[in-house]
Amino acid sequence: MSQSVLKIHPNDTVLVALKDLEPGEIVHWEDTTLTVTEAIPAKHKLTLADSLPGGAVSMYGVRVGTLKHAIRAGGRLTTFNVQHATDSYQIATTTSPDLHQNWAAPDVSHLQARTFMGYHRADGRVGTANYWLVIPLVFCENRNIQVLQEALVHDLGYARRHSYTEHTNQLIELVRAGKTVEQILDTHFSATGGSTATPHGPQQLFPNVDGVKFLIHDGGCGGTRQDAQALCGLLAGYITHPNVAGATILSLGCQNAQVAMLQDEIAKRSPNDPRPLYILEQQSIGTEVTLMEQALRQTFAGLMQANACVRQPAPLSKLCVGLECGGSDGFSGISANPVLGQVSDRLVALGGTVILSEFPELCGVEQELCDRCVQPELAGRFQSLMRTYAQRAEAAGSGFDMNPSPGNIRDGLITDAMKSAGAARKGGSSPVVDVLDYPELVRKPGLNLLCTPGNDVESTTAEVGSGATLVLFTTGLGTPTGNPIAPVVKVASNTALANRMPDIIDINTGTIIDGQETIEAVAERLLDYMIRVASGETDVAAVRHGQDDFIPWKRGVSL
Structure with missing residues (x-):
């Protein structure tokens, strides 16, 4: 694309600037020649013709706005002279039963034999990854989820975040050495911060598990019952997802998002799902130590089962x-x-x-x-x-x-x-x-x-x-x-x-x-x-x- 402007659809009333345009610059699109009337940054739009207030602005073949003020040909569209507007729409009373057949599908013959290596699940779906989930059913369990995260992620080799502790240590030493604020601000670090990730390899305990993920959220209680139902539906979608091998669920016990509600949502999506699911309710179990010990044991049991799944074409x-x-x-x-x-x-x-x-x-x-x-x-x-x-x-x-x-x-x-x-x-x-x-x-x-x-x-x-x-x-x-x-x-x-x-x-x-x-x-x-x-x-x-x-x-x- 060597042009400086682009008209996307034949019915459009504007051109898109593909580069910065200067006042007085001449631009060409097919049989149209325009003189740019003002500076127009790349990505912005210029009008094809003199336009009056109330005129429609069209892009991609549809109405995208209405003019609030007159614009000369070659002028720039801005929030000052254009406001949001769309055309009305209606539903066709009939739809062609041959719509699929009439669709001009692209030629994919060269892709028919292509495959990817995925994780095959019992319901016939195929995942692109293999994760174990740890999920709070209510925000009251977020701290316990974070405790499990601290206990599991790094030692199992799943840490992915970058660490800047070396930067912090350098700054600590500079402060101790009596450096000024200006010297601190001008500091050039000797390290760039490295990832704490442990590479996949034979040393990893569960080489076929891509990670343990923790879905912390602020829902499950308060709000409306509809909020709780929607949250359980969303969590059920993740628990039964093709990229998931199983899950550990922490529930407090008294919240709106009850365990039975989650189980109903799981059953809607994947009846008789064979993947392991461990649910622990803190108010029934008692102390944090007992809860954490059970959660760790069950999560490790789940990871052992998840590790049995391997990628296949x-x-x-x-x-x-x-x-x-x-x-x-x-x-x-x-x-x-x-x-x-x-x-x-x-x-x-x-x-x-x-x-x-x-x-x-x-x-x-x-x-x-x-x-x-x-x-x-x-x-x-x-x-x-x-x-x-x-x-x-x-x-x-x-x-x-x-x-x-x-x-x-x-x-x-x-x-x-x-x-x-x-x-x-x-x-x-x-x-x-x-x-x-x-x-x-x-x-x-x-x-x-x-x-x-x-x-x-x-x-x-x-x-x-x-x-x-x-x-x-x-x-x-x-x-x-x-x-x-x-x-x-x-x-x-x-x-x-x-x-x-x-x-x-x-x-x-x-x-x-x-x-x-x-x-x-x-x-x-x-x-x-x-x-x-x-x-x-x-x-x-x-x-x-x-x-x-x-x-x-x-x-x-x-x-």
């Missing part, structure tokens, strides 16, 4: 991939997100499963997604979830229009609809086979829509709880988000980010913006990387850093 149709974004920028919708869309379409064509979530960031593309639903009933459920979510946000004095963060706006995403139109490209073009409410389990291969907030950690937590065994996460500004049990592949939308934060980025799609690669080529490169990650051949950055983000969504307003 599995077709790519067994992959369940979550599609996520966070810290998006004006390039996300033209590089990273369409790459994910092509990967999504390839997986669906192979019989795999894909999850698209973040409903506040599907605002403005509802009609397209409704039209892609294989049944009118699914479109109706999607419409209902979207409108209920929007109404709750408005009742709380907010709204989808308040979704773009300051970072989004600074880097070119000035309305929620503009952000959404680019974010939806992660879902490719395949039919929507199911629409799910949080925290339901994904059961159908193909593209699934899952109702979650736009908050990237809450949404990633939800996608994994619904069954995603690997998450593809696009970012334009950079975010370290990870997950305790599923590898989160961080995909940069621009080369500057990939170069600035190489410690958290796994794949760079900025080569598309730079004109070095096509979307198709990067999609193939990403798919190859995913297979290596799913096979345990390489760790993503979030796993290397021990970035175990886990935030359950309380069904209030979170954009």
Whole structure:
């Protein structure tokens, strides 16, 4: 891509600046020639024609805003002159039964024989990892969970976090030596901080177990009974997840999230699940020492059983991939997100499963997604979830229009609809086979829509709880988000980010913006990387850093 600007869809009223544009600069797109009227930073948009207040702003072929003030051709779109706006949508009364057959699926013949090395579970699903979970059923048990974490993680060789104790020790010695504040601030460390991770190898006691993970949260009591039910559903999704071998559960005893409630949610997702599950209730057991001793014994027994599971070949149709974004920028919708869309379409064509979530960031593309639903009933459920979510946000004095963060706006995403139109490209073009409410389990291969907030950690937590065994996460500004049990592949939308934060980025799609690669080529490169990650051949950055983000969504307003 050698142009300085890009028009994404033939019906768009704006161009995207691919580099910084100066006042008076002449830009060309096909038969259009424009003179830039003001400085326009890369990732921002300029108008194609003189426009009056009330005029529609279109990107990706949909309405993403309305003009508040007149703009001359070649002028920059800003929050001053554009406000969020979308077109209305409706559900088709009929849906073609041949939608699957009519979908122009990509050619995946070269991928049919590809496999990944995964952990096969009794319910037929295949995991990309093999973890043991330790979970509090209520926040009152968080301290006990942390005690278990201290007792287990380091000595078993699962510590992943970087240690900066050498830095601290150097600073202690400088303070003792009487150095001034200015000297402390100018200190150059002699060490860079090393990882405390113990490599996998023959010395590890449980070589087939990828780690012990601790899902600390602040729920389980207080709040509403619905909060407790949703939390139990989410935790059940993790306990029965293909990437999980079993779990140790600590319950206090008197909380809203009762053990029976959790067991019911587990049974909904995986009846007669053979994986070991140890549940300990502190109010019944008594002292902390007795509780900890039992928990340690049972966890070690579980780890011995988990270690018996080994990786075996599995077709790519067994992959369940979550599609996520966070810290998006004006390039996300033209590089990273369409790459994910092509990967999504390839997986669906192979019989795999894909999850698209973040409903506040599907605002403005509802009609397209409704039209892609294989049944009118699914479109109706999607419409209902979207409108209920929007109404709750408005009742709380907010709204989808308040979704773009300051970072989004600074880097070119000035309305929620503009952000959404680019974010939806992660879902490719395949039919929507199911629409799910949080925290339901994904059961159908193909593209699934899952109702979650736009908050990237809450949404990633939800996608994994619904069954995603690997998450593809696009970012334009950079975010370290990870997950305790599923590898989160961080995909940069621009080369500057990939170069600035190489410690958290796994794949760079900025080569598309730079004109070095096509979307198709990067999609193939990403798919190859995913297979290596799913096979345990390489760790993503979030796993290397021990970035175990886990935030359950309380069904209030979170954009």
